[in-house]
Structures are given as C-alpha cells and as structure tokens.
Amino acid sequence: MIEVQEIRLDPARRRAWRGDDEIKLSRKEFDLVCKLISNAGSIVSRDELMRDVWGVSFWSSSKTIDVHLGWVRRKLGDDPRQPHLITTHRGKGLRFELGHVPVA
Template identity: 80%
Template structure:
C-alpha cells in the first residue's frame, strides 16, 4: 500500500482511494497514478511515463499524457489550475507532491 497526502494506492489489487472513498480509475489512469505516487517527491519525466505507462519509447501523441493527467486530476480532486497533488515541472516532467505544493 502506498499512501501520500490523502491518496492511497494498492498496486497489487490495482485500487485507489481518496480518504475513505474509492476512486474508479481506468487501467492507464491507475498506471499513471502509480508511476507518479510510487516516486512521490521526485520528478518523473514524460519519456519515463511513456515507457512505463504506455510501453512506448516515443510519443504516440503529444497530448496523451496531458489528457490522462486531466482525467486523473479530476478523479483525485486535484485542481488543474492550482494542483496540490500532481504538479507540472515545466520542461522537466511531473511530480506527485509529498505535501501541499509550494506556489
């Protein structure tokens, strides 16, 4: 079980919760959340996400990650304009924050 902020993920059973509420995630959404939360606090590059989540060494679409990230943020209750769970580090990648993101 991985728990960061109010999000809990069970990689073996592929289930996720926000607080006590279970979150319904698609296979790719779960893989994206798991790839980020398992390295909470570290920047994960888009290339790493494409390899780990989409099993591709090239961008299938420049917006693939962004589209899935939008869905994940909505389901996790993370405001895309002022995210506190998953932040975009411009030019580097994404980071699952271990605490409230610094503005």
C-alpha cells in the first residue's frame, strides 16, 4: 500500500482511494498515478512516463499524458488551475507532491 497526502494506492490489487472513497481509474490512469506516487517528491520526466506507462520510447506529442493527467486530476479532486497533488514542472515533468502545495 502506498499513501501520500490523502491518496492511497494498492498496486497489487490495482485499487485507489481518496480518504475512504474508492476511486475508479482506468488501467492507464492507474499506471500513471502509480508511477507518480511511487516517486512522490521527485519529478518524473515525460519520457519516463511514456516509456514506463505507455511502453513506447518514441513519441511525438505529450497530449496523451496531458489528457490522462486531466482525467486523473478530476478523479482525484486535484484542481488543474492550482494542483496540490500532481504538479507540472515545465520542461522537466510531473511530481506527486509529498505535502499540500501552498497557493501562490
């Protein structure tokens, strides 16, 4: 079981919760969250996400990641305008935050 902030993941059973509420994630959404939460506090590059989540080493657009990230943020209750769970770091990648990100 992995728990960061209010999100819990059971990788073996492929289940996710926010607090006591179970979150239904598609296979790719779960894999994306699992990759990020397993590396919580560290930036995961888009190249690494495409390789480890989508299984491709060559890609021409990050729209796939952006679309799935939008769905994941919505399901996790993470406001895309002021995210506190998964933050985007331009030119570097994404990070699942260890603690709540203060509003700037």
